[in-house]
Amino acid sequence: MANSPTLTPVTSPWMHDLMRENHLLYELLEKHGSPINIHYMDxxxxxxxxxxxxxxxxxxxxxxxxxxxxxxxxxxxxxxxxxxxxxxxxxxxxxxxxxxxxxxxxxxxxxxxxxxxxxxxxxxxxxxxxxxxxxxxxxxxxxxxxxxxxxxxxxxxxxxxxxxxxxxxxxxxxxxxxxxxxxxxxxxxxxxxxxxxxxxxxxxxxxxxxxxxxxxxxxxxxxxxxxxxxxxxxxxxxxxxxxxVNYLQDKIEWDYFNLSLRKAISGIIPPITYNNDGLGLELYGGILHGELKTYPFxxxxxxxxxxxxxxxxxxxxxxxxxxxxxxxxxxxxxxxxxxxLDQTGLTLARVAFRKRDSIGDWLVGLEMNMTQMLSGSADFLLDPYVLYQRKEEGEPVEVFFTGAYCLERDILLKRKIRLPKLPHIGDMVVFVNTAGYMMHFFESSAHLFPLATNLIWNRETKNNGIEIAHFQNDEDL
Ligand SMILES: Cc1ncc(COP(=O)(O)O)c(C=O)c1O
Missing domain, CATH: 3.20.20.10 (Alanine racemase)
Structure with missing residues (x-):
């Protein structure tokens, strides 16, 4: 298997506290549908x-x-x-x-x-x-x-x-x-x-x-x-x-990603993006032109x-x-x-299906669409987390996450994402630090899909316990 570069996001303890309580996150998805946005305004x-x-x-x-x-x-x-x-x-x-x-x-x-x-x-x-x-x-x-x-x-x-x-x-x-x-x-x-x-x-x-x-x-x-x-x-x-905002933990990963993208576009290594998308870079006559058109993550x-x-x-x-x-x-x-809004939001989505496409790449279909996590730039370059429900072992795998719009381009992240194992239907994918432009700015409800519910986590500071009652729908505020 090729080694698509990882881009480890900067995260906050509150995000990990929540991800550890994954039964609760599953309950929230069940209650509000997929995807949901969770905000921690503090x-x-x-x-x-x-x-x-x-x-x-x-x-x-x-x-x-x-x-x-x-x-x-x-x-x-x-x-x-x-x-x-x-x-x-x-x-x-x-x-x-x-x-x-x-x-x-x-x-x-x-x-x-x-x-x-x-x-x-x-x-x-x-x-x-x-x-x-x-x-x-x-x-x-x-x-x-x-x-x-x-x-x-x-x-x-x-x-x-x-x-x-x-x-x-x-x-x-x-x-x-x-x-x-x-x-x-x-x-x-x-x-x-x-x-x-x-x-x-x-x-x-x-x-x-x-x-x-x-x-x-x-x-x-x-x-x-x-x-x-x-x-x-x-x-x-x-x-x-x-x-x-600095979204990534590691300059070495960032440099390695930039180098790998150039090599992939030049045909030196297998593609690391969907359809070998250059995210702003293009190869003409054997020479790379353009520049990375993403946010400086x-x-x-x-x-x-x-x-x-x-x-x-x-x-x-x-x-x-x-x-x-x-x-x-x-x-x-x-x-x-x-x-x-740095570090204030997460987007959770449920896995709907897994399949191999016609060139053999793994696609993981999520119950969400591209507008619900769309960067104004060429891509949102943070690795997501997968909350697996089953404990069983599995082989590392590289996947593209795809969305629910009937568009070829509804690919949630253009980057191929390395995972420890293939998720199952119903598992949850957590996109971190999506607060702000990523989750809201371009969201649309084509095909009559409803917009994502925005939940506000009012964390109980006394006993630190996390309960479903602490999550309030922003519409009810
Ligand atoms: C007039 C104006 N002020 C402020 C902002 C906020 O910019 P940012 O979210 O990058 O801080 C924008 C964003 O487009 C803007 O157009």
């Missing part, structure tokens, strides 16, 4: 504290907003709020749910890519900050503010930053070269937007470069200084989300070190960006989504 504490520590170290005013789009549960919102975070909302539904949950509107911001009239009206009435993307939105907010006879608090989303002679293009936000003219013309030289109250600036960059974010923050701070000279004070700069700059790198970046005057923010009395805000 894991958010550590994520929050790691960011907080950096802000405290550099001594600036700050506020964190949980990017709610990363996870659909109410429990995540409640936990973020308990931690003192605001909530970044991306739709009318997200916004209204937060209001109904009793979150103070001044702790809500709206970054929705499309802001409907009803969303804008509610936000203006409640006094939440709207982060504006374009001139049409400014017109809409002004119209709604006039209608409800209130001032609307706004910030501008910026993009088009310069990074080493290159412009960072984005479909979002006002271009950095245009915003000065726009603000000067419409906010300083005329009363076109008389009902709009300028509060701050915002950006959110694609990708995971701390350097690009530092350049963007430096340019945004410089723009805030320019506005201050013109008499417009910037209260906050919001640097968005995208803070890295192994990295050395997660969470707090990512933030520290941005804030300690020095501008041309050799001041750190934190020092500039402090000097200008600008609050630095951020909108972490995925990174706030």
């Amino acid at each position: 894991a958010m504490d550590q994520n929050f504290l790691s960011f907080q520590q950096v802000f405290e170290e550099v001594g600036i005013k700050y506020k964190m907003f949980f990017a709610r789009k990363a996870n659909k549960t109410k429990a995540a919102v409640s936990k973020a709020s308990e931690l003192g975070m605001g909530i970044d909302t991306a739709s009318y539904q997200e916004y209204i749910q937060c209001i109904e949950m009793g979150i103070n509107p001044s702790d809500l911001i709206i970054t929705a890519a499309v802001k409907t009239r009803e969303l804008v009206e509610k936000a203006v009435l409640n006094g939440s900050v709207l982060l504006i993307d374009n001139e049409d939105e400014c017109d809409l907010v002004q119209e709604m503010a006039v209608k409800v006879n209130r001032e609307a608090k706004i910030g501008f989303r910026l993009s088009g930053f310069f990074f080493k002679e290159r412009k960072l293009n984005s479909r979002f936000g006002f271009d950095l070269l245009e915003i000065d003219r726009f603000v000067t013309k419409n906010f300083l030289q005329s009363k076109k937007y008389s009902q709009l109250l300028y509060k701050g600036l915002h950006f959110h960059l694609n990708g995971y470069s701390t350097e690009e974010r530092a350049y963007a923050l430096a340019q945004t701070l410089a723009f805030a200084q320019l506005l201050a000279k013109k008499g417009l004070r910037t209260e906050f700069i919001d640097i968005g989300g995208g803070f890295l 192994w990295n050395t700059q997660p969470k707090e070190s990512f933030l520290r790198q941005i804030l300690s970046h020095k501008n041309q005057k050799q001041q750190t960006l934190a020092e500039v923010a402090a000097q200008e009395e600008i609050e630095i805000r951020m909108e972490p989504g995925r990174s706030m």
